[in-house]
Amino acid sequence: MTYLDHAATTPMLPEAVAAMTQQLARVGNASSLHASGRGARRTAEQSRERLAEALGARPSEVLFTGGGTESDNLAVKGLFWARRGADPRRTRVVVSPAEHHAVLDSVQWLAEHDHAEITWVDVQPTGEVTPAALADALGDGTDVALVSVMWANNEIGAVSELAALAEVAHAVGVPLHTDAVQAVGQVPVDFAGSGVDALTMTGHKLGGPMGAGLLVLRRDADCTPLLHGGGQERDVRSGTLDVAAIVGLAVATTTSVGNRVERAARVSALRDRLVAGVVARVPDVQLNGPALDAVVAGGPGRLPGNAHLSFPGAEGDALLMLLDANGIECSTGSACSAGVARPSHVLLATGADTDRARSSLRFSLGHTSTDADVDAVLDVIAPVVERARRAGLGRRSA
Amino acid sequence: MKLIAAMSGGVDSAVAAALAVEAGHDVTGVHLALSQHRQQMRSGSRGCCSVEDADDARRVAGELGIPFYVWDMAEQFAEDVVDDFVAEYAAGRTPNPCLRCNEKIKFAAVLDRAQALGFDAVVTGHHARLVDGELRRSVDAAKDQSYVLGVLTERQLAGAVFPLGGMTKERVREIAAERGYAVATKPDSHDICFIPDGDTRGFLDRRLGVAPGPVVDAATGATVGEHRGTHGFTIGQRKGLGVTVGDQRPRYVLGIEPVSRTVTIGTADQAGVDEVLTGAPTWTGPVPELPFGAVVQLRAHGASVPCTVSARDGSTGLRLELHDQQRGVAPGQSAVLYAPDAERGDRVLGQATVFRAGERQASVLS
Known part of the structure; x- marks a missing residue:
């Protein structure tokens, strides 16, 4: 099997599995007052400190959640409610249309159910958000509750310069949330250095467990909770701490942040060979997103493992199916819960036409990727694309 | 053979896919997303178009260990089946959307795509026999679906596999239960899939005013x-x-x-008629020589009536002389022609859309 869908989820690191399974065998609720509880608490807090260090945050800024979707919901809704509560004029949410659905649908929900107004920030043709575009969208900021712009795009790999965006938002007194689910462990992420107010990350994209994530939230950021209960996590996120998952998350994060530079070099070299090989073998291939060697703020301007390609005339889900039959696992980008392929909203947000959006595939490489994986794709890609192009984009445009 | 199993999420298509896998074919499951506004949960009598139905299909494919994908055919379905349904009613005719779906979607858009992607045929859970290219009624007369398949051509039938025609619906449910599929007891779908509340008149009121x-x-x-x-x-x-x-x-x-x-x-x-004029016919095999004797079914679940089939003067259509008077022969419905065969099942010869029906004696027809 050739697994090239690391942006969906990546294999757990063996050291994370070991640390987590060891913890699973231990009893103790981190909120209990006896020795077992204190032990669990100590383990959780050690993990919190290691995570804070890896992310450039203070331990008190690290809030454990059930994953990226929860963190995005908490940040978007919680900051909106708190900011509007403090000043009822703040009804606007400034957001990029290329965000993950966890952000987009949270914002849409606020618009439909809680009188929020959405202002879409223009996205560059390569997928990133510029400080100028954000400044345009913000105006004087008096009516803005929050900004949400992702650090790195999950589909086309575009990295935005969050420090510059946070500066623009802060200049008009607006807090900024960033979904950094794809960024942590792939590009340099420094919470304090970037100045962002809230940052989402999750474990299973960097070798940790599923169902464990973080919202990194500045100490001075007021955030209304979604979950009420025992008052854990600064009273922003109640619920018994999943200590084993937290341990796995901490080990995976420190490891992947620690070896990021070497791994990124190796993975991006594989990715570059994959893209060059596909382009050499298949006519009319389009690379979506930033150039492979793009640079943002001294780091990669594109996620090292991301190769997002359009094959005009073919349908993404036909390509995926034919590659799957050849043992190659990749993604068409966004799919709804029932698995219906839709044209990528990210590509549409960059101004791509529907055919380009429908004919796209994402290969995402990761820590277990090898030259053999790249070779496996290059061996079959030409006949696969040819066949999918014969099947066409449905009869309307065939 | 390399087969696409069209899996609605119901028991019939689940068992059809299972039998195809067990017969040694290389099967890939596909659920057709036909509704543009998919509901999360199944409601009313509809049994194919919700996310829950897609999940039921995926669950069976998972047990069978076959790949499974959802194909979005909502746009084609809206144009070729739903819009056609509305337009036919607006013109005073009575369409059969299931037949139209088989003609335009399942054994056209889906089959074409499957064949272009390297598959040989589409396997479905229709209750009809298809042996050596001959389409026949199911052994289960009450569940027989040969009527809504009568529109398929020789080429389309060459790309179709119907594993269920030789067994009763009861047996289909037994097979599903033996394999532990939760859909074994899923209620039959009935009525029209895109009108889940069964209120066709209300649906048409909304579309036509x-x-x-x-x-x-x-x-x-x-x-x-x-x-x-x-x-x-x-x-x-x-x-x-x-x-x-x-x-x-x-x-x-x-x-x-x-x-x-x-x-x-x-x-x-x-209200009785004994003469039916039709549009141009389609045939499931070689074009028969006119005139000939056959039995005809004039609507879904309708009776079979002996008739004589001849050319309709001045048109490419057919003239059917019914040997017994029938009521309720509606323009827009299909007249599906069968060659009676008690032993192997009545064989579908072809069909044509009813254009007009009347009484021969009254000579109101031209």
Whole structure:
């Protein structure tokens, strides 16, 4: 099997599995007052400190959640409610249309159910958000509750310069949330250095467990909770701490942040060979997103493992199916819960036409990727694309 | 063979896929997303189009260990089946959307795509026998679906596999239960899949609007009532006419005239027809030589009637002389022609869309 869908989820690191399974065998609720509880608490807090260090945050800024979707919901809704509560004029949410659905649908929900107004920030043709575009969208900021712009795009790999965006938002007194689910462990992420107010990350994209994530939230950021209960996590996120998952998350994060530079070099070299090989073998291939060697703020301007390609005339889900039959696992980008392929909203947000959006595939490489994986794709890609192009984009445009 | 199993999420297509896998074929499951506004949970009588149905199909594919994908055919379905359904009613005819879906979607758009992607055929859970290219009624007469497959051509049938035609529905459920599929007890879907509440008239009201017109008694020519739109009626309909005529005898819809929006009703003796004129036929195999004798089924779940099939003067259509009078022969329905065969099952010869029906003696037909 050739697994090239690391942006969906990546294999757990063996050291994370070991640390987590060891913890699973231990009893103790981190909120209990006896020795077992204190032990669990100590383990959780050690993990919190290691995570804070890896992310450039203070331990008190690290809030454990059930994953990226929860963190995005908490940040978007919680900051909106708190900011509007403090000043009822703040009804606007400034957001990029290329965000993950966890952000987009949270914002849409606020618009439909809680009188929020959405202002879409223009996205560059390569997928990133510029400080100028954000400044345009913000105006004087008096009516803005929050900004949400992702650090790195999950589909086309575009990295935005969050420090510059946070500066623009802060200049008009607006807090900024960033979904950094794809960024942590792939590009340099420094919470304090970037100045962002809230940052989402999750474990299973960097070798940790599923169902464990973080919202990194500045100490001075007021955030209304979604979950009420025992008052854990600064009273922003109640619920018994999943200590084993937290341990796995901490080990995976420190490891992947620690070896990021070497791994990124190796993975991006594989990715570059994959893209060059596909382009050499298949006519009319389009690379979506930033150039492979793009640079943002001294780091990669594109996620090292991301190769997002359009094959005009073919349908993404036909390509995926034919590659799957050849043992190659990749993604068409966004799919709804029932698995219906839709044209990528990210590509549409960059101004791509529907055919380009429908004919796209994402290969995402990761820590277990090898030259053999790249070779496996290059061996079959030409006949696969040819066949999918014969099947066409449905009869309307065939 | 490399097969695409069209899996609705119901028990029939689940068992059809399972039997294809067990017969040694290389099977890939595909669920067709046909609704543009998919509901999360199944509701009403509809059994194919919700996310829950897709999940049921995925669950069975998972047990079978076969790949499974959802193909979005909603746009084609809306145009070729739903819009056609509405347009036919607007023209005073009575369409059969299941037949149209088989003709345009399952054994056209889906089959074409499957073949282009390197598959040989599409396997479905239809209750009909297909052996050596010959399409025949299912052994389960009550569940037989050969009528809605009668529109398929020789080429389409060459790309179809129907594993269930030789068994009863009861047996299909047993097979599903033996394999532990939760869909073994899933209720049968009925009615029209894109009208889950079963209220066809309400659906057409929303699409076509209310357009009142007279209800006229054929015997007297008198207007005996008013209706809200001709799309609420079908030829031969007895219930829901919304009028009572003095003599209290049952009345039937005899005619629908969409331009003047006139619905004509009459008594049972006026409702019978024994001559049917059709549009151009399609054949499931070699084109038969006219005239010939056959039996014809004039609507889904309708009776089989012996008839003589000949060319319709001055057109590419057919003229069917029915040997017994029939009521409720509606323009827009398919006249599916069968060669009777008690042993191997009546064989489908082909079909043609009913254009007009009447009485030979009355010579109202040209």
